Amino acid sequence: MQAITRIQSRTIVLPTRDIDTDQILPARFLTTTSREGLGAYLFNDLRFDANGQARPDFVLNQAAADGCAVLVGGNNFGCGSSREHAPWALLDYGIRAVISTEIADIFRNNSLKNGLIPIIVDASTHEFLLTNPGVEVEIDVVNSTLTLPGGTVVEFPIDGFARYCLVEGIDQLGYLQQQMDDIQTFEEQRPWTP
Amino acid sequence: MGAPRTLFEKIWTEHVVVAETADTPAVLYVDLHLIHEVTTPQAFTLLRDKGLLVRRPDLTLATMDHSTPTTPVSTLKDLLVAGEGAAAQIRQMEANCAEFGVELHGFDSAHRGIVHVIGPELGATQPGKTIVCGDSHTSTHGAFGAFAFGIGTTEVGHVLATQCLLQRKPKTLGIDVSGSFAPGVGAKDLILAIIGQIGVDGGTGHVIEYHGEAISAMGMDERMTVCNMSIEAGARAGMMAPDEKTFEYLQGRLHSPTGGEWDSAVSRWRSLTSDAGASFDRSVSISANSLEPMVTFGTNPGMVVGVNEPVPDGGGDASFRKALEYMQVESGKPLTDTAVDVVFIGSCTNSRLSDLQQAADVMQGRKVADGVRMLVVPGSQQIKKAAEEIGLNKVFRDAGAEWRESGCSMCLGMNGDTVGKGQLSVSTSNRNFVGRQGIGARTVLASPMTAAASAIEGRVADPRPYLQQVN
Numbered sequence: 001m002q003a004i005t006r007i008q009s010r011t012i013v014l015p016t017r018d019i020d021t022d023q024i025l026p027a028r029f030l031t032t033t034s035r036e037g038l039g040a041y042l043f044n045d046l047r048f049d050a051n052g053q054a055r056p057d058f059v060l061n062q063a064a065a066d067g068c069a070v071l072v073g074g075n076n077f078g079c080g081s082s083r084e085h086a087p088w089a090l091l092d093y094g095i096r097a098v099i100s101t102e103i104a105d106i107f108r109n110n111s112l113k114n115g116l117i118p119i120i121v122d123a124s125t126h127e128f129l130l131t132n133p134g135v136e137v138e139i140d141v142v143n144s145t146l147t148l149p150g151g152t153v154v155e156f157p158i159d160g161f162a163r164y165c166l167v168e169g170i171d172q173l174g175y176l177q178q179q180m181d182d183i184q185t186f187e188e189q190r191p192w193t194p
Numbered sequence: 195m196g197a198p199r200t201l202f203e204k205i206w207t208e209h210v211v212v213a214e215t216a217d218t219p220a221v222l223y224v225d226l227h228l229i230h231e232v233t234t235p236q237a238f239t240l241l242r243d244k245g246l247l248v249r250r251p252d253l254t255l256a257t258m259d260h261s262t263p264t265t266p267v268s269t270l271k272d273l274l275v276a277g278e279g280a281a282a283q284i285r286q287m288e289a290n291c292a293e294f295g296v297e298l299h300g301f302d303s304a305h306r307g308i309v310h311v312i313g314p315e316l317g318a319t320q321p322g323k324t325i326v327c328g329d330s331h332t333s334t335h336g337a338f339g340a341f342a343f344g345i346g347t348t349e350v351g352h353v354l355a356t357q358c359l360l361q362r363k364p365k366t367l368g369i370d371v372s373g374s375f376a377p378g379v380g381a382k383d384l385i386l387a388i389i390g391q392i393g394v395d396g397g398t399g400h401v402i403e404y405h406g407e408a409i410s411a412m413g414m415d416e417r418m419t420v421c422n423m424s425i426e427a428g429a430r431a432g433m434m435a436p437d438e439k440t441f442e443y444l445q446g447r448l449h450s451p452t453g454g455e456w457d458s459a460v461s462r463w464r465s466l467t468s469d470a471g472a473s474f475d476r477s478v479s480i481s482a483n484s485l486e487p488m489v490t491f492g493t494n495p496g497m498v499v500g501v502n503e504p505v506p507d508g509g510g511d512a513s514f515r516k517a518l519e520y521m522q523v524e525s526g527k528p529l530t531d532t533a534v535d536v537v538f539i540g541s542c543t544n545s546r547l548s549d550l551q552q553a554a555d556v557m558q559g560r561k562v563a564d565g566v567r568m569l570v571v572p573g574s575q576q577i578k579k580a581a582e583e584i585g586l587n588k589v590f591r592d593a594g595a596e597w598r599e600s601g602c603s604m605c606l607g608m609n610g611d612t613v614g615k616g617q618l619s620v621s622t623s624n625r626n627f628v629g630r631q632g633i634g635a636r637t638v639l640a641s642p643m644t645a646a647a648s649a650i651e652g653r654v655a656d657p658r659p660y661l662q663q664v665n
Contacts, residue, residue: 031279
């Protein structure tokens, strides 16, 4: 995985609460054996009508969204299915960070494993971002801070180990494989076997 | 004696290979890894790319359910019902399991079915185990006193390669369910009411332990229904202490221990309860006494009311209003006048024999209303067989419903079974998300009894009048 230390971008705002992974990537696009190319179907049913025409009122279809890498969502973003295809689709589309007041557990885990930065902010920061779409923000992954226009700096929580892996570009599987001696010992010494 | 511990803490502690520190998560051992065709191909590709093997194929169990058609499959043409992508995914699953030596319950297995149905059915799901699967409804297995949770495909790769996961210890949420259910009300109504009470993010960061007299009184099928939807409250997992019903369910199953090993397993399992005085990070109480049959009216499972209660007004919230517009329902009115196009009985939430039996009790001698399509999809081939042995298939077919092969079916529109645009479906599945059952599909989540009553009336209906007539 590539190291990620800093993201600077304007924001796209999707204010709806509880945006689930079925909306991020509908299940019918999961019939793939690859992780590539899913950005084409990101928010498919919100982005396109039944004839495949772009819906002009959807935020991703508006000119202001071009080149934006930070998505601000309503509370409880990414709830529902465990499909990692959801963060894959966001990343493939060009989104590098998601900001909300709450981000669902499995989606957050999946995002961190792929270099999509999940950022939890307080209600007033969230409200500012929701009501000011398109503002330029800066995300400093090393110091876990989000800088708003005007220089306000907001710290966001992120697991220290996940941050270390993101900043150093470390694959967590490699770390797990280094624990193999302990895993083997655990298997040999446990009082019962599954 | 140490400090009193919860059921979750006991299982967690026993599976820590390397303890967590401020800088590093715990390395947690996985006793059972369930896999299916949709969330694993990229993980197997990773193994191949890195030249790795499946470390413990003996602790890995595979089936095909999500993109698998529920019409009979004997030729490639049959498989293509769900589309070329789905067919390729299924063939890839067969190839991956053969190459890496994983036990696969595919089309030639009498035990194929929904992954969360066959784990318990095969006796692979057992108390005290850590169980993971690339599927959020893995929480189902917690009904047996296991710590079971959904993971993403990268983590599927981690478990295949190392049999371990990197995890931070979650918090605990105790939910006490007192009282007993009125006739026509059950496990599905309870879990919908709980999600309505604590919210779709009420369990985020937590493992739920359900306890109390109403939980003890439930059978294993009902307990699975409750644990299954823990994720719908945002919880990592849901679990319940095992008891005599758990042991009775497991005895004699294919993967269950036998002989002396069974006896020692049961004696170990008996210790898997939360100690008196053990504390949860949070606690919630609910009474089963006053519950009614529940139905969802919006686009997440927390938007739920009693079947005869008016839909609330949401206080002007934009997301709430948008959900009602999508569902084409009005605040202030109950759902009972809402016309139904499709009824789906199935999914890892409600496709077990007792679910089918409850729906059949309502359907017995009655007809599906004109213009309503009803699909009944058993959770596994074993359940299908057992249901046919007691004539449930005949009850459904005589009523005008379709009786299918096992699979995830209409729970998620990716296997050929979908709800049409704008159609309203009363579904025993777990998610009423926008487009979940098909593009533009409107989903009302309900119990098998409520779904069956709705099929008969062609509108969302209270099942209780039908039960009185049965009795």
